[in-house]
Amino acid sequence: MKVIITGANGQVGRALLESVPGRITAVGLTRADLDISDPQAVLCATQSHAPDLIINAGAYTAVDKAESEPEAAERANAVGPQNLALAAGQAGARLIHLSTDFVFDGKASRPYTPDAPTNPQNTYGRTKRAGEEAVSQALPGRSVVLRTAWVYAAAGNNFVRTMLRLMSAKGSVRVVADQVGTPTAASSLAEIIWALAARPEVTGTHHWTDAGVASWYDFAVAIAEESAAIGLLPPQVRVDPIASEEYPTPAQRPSYSVLDKRSLLAEGMVQTRHWRSNLRTVLGQITNA
DSSP, rough: OEEEOOOOOOOHHHHHHTTOOOOOOOHHHHHHTTTTOHHHHHHHHHHHHHEEEEEEEOOOOOOGGGTTTTTHHHHIOHHHHHOOOOOHHHHHHHHEEEEGGEEEEEEEEOOOOSSOOOOOOHHHHHHHHHHHHHHHHSSSEEEEEEEEOSEEEEESSSSSHHHHHHHHHSSSSEESSEEEOOEEEEEHHHHHHHHTTTTOOOOOEEEEOOOOEHHHHHHHHHHHHHHHTSSSOTOOOOEEOOOOGSSSOOSSSOOOOOOOOHHHHHOOOOOOHHHHHHHHHHHHHHOOO
């Protein structure tokens, strides 16, 4: 199987390229290699590489910046996926497209199922929802929309790296405690995506995160504790909980974005691991880097 991975420089793109299964040839394309908002460039790439599968791990992910750059977010998150789906259709290829918990409004009190009504509350979420719809309409029966949440890795710009930097520099942090979701290691996403690559009969919209639930405050406390245990941070780092109102941001965040993973768990492809276990693994990778 030949696979194109867009967004190859991102957290998930790197995790995918680091874990390519046998009998798969993967071509990683960065934004510099391929602007997915350019339909002709996308067609040329699919004609050149002749993929059996395209994995779209590229996106405009600067959630707050998207409020002031809606056109850029639209090009990357909506137009780009549509171009990839149309090109995949012409090439006879499948498409796995990554999306986000931000397509929901956060007003639920139980995990969102894949068919739950969407109601994005910010530009990022709206453009990602438009990308989902474009993929589903352009490539029905040969595409997967895979929603996830709170992604992090040992490298890149993410909550874990930010917390480590602030905790090391200041010795204390104030973190929002009234937004709840599930931290998800990029390696977990890579694992389920490669499992989906081997299962062309699985199509439609699905959810995947690590197991468990946490607030951003819980996540930060775990980062401090697990880092202190391996000597990455001193043991006296303080984490104080705050309300969202005390940390205003340009983009509104959902207060609850736990995703229901049962549709993929029922397929038996991959067993999910608790987020704190995966956090421990990633912090170990940072320590040994």
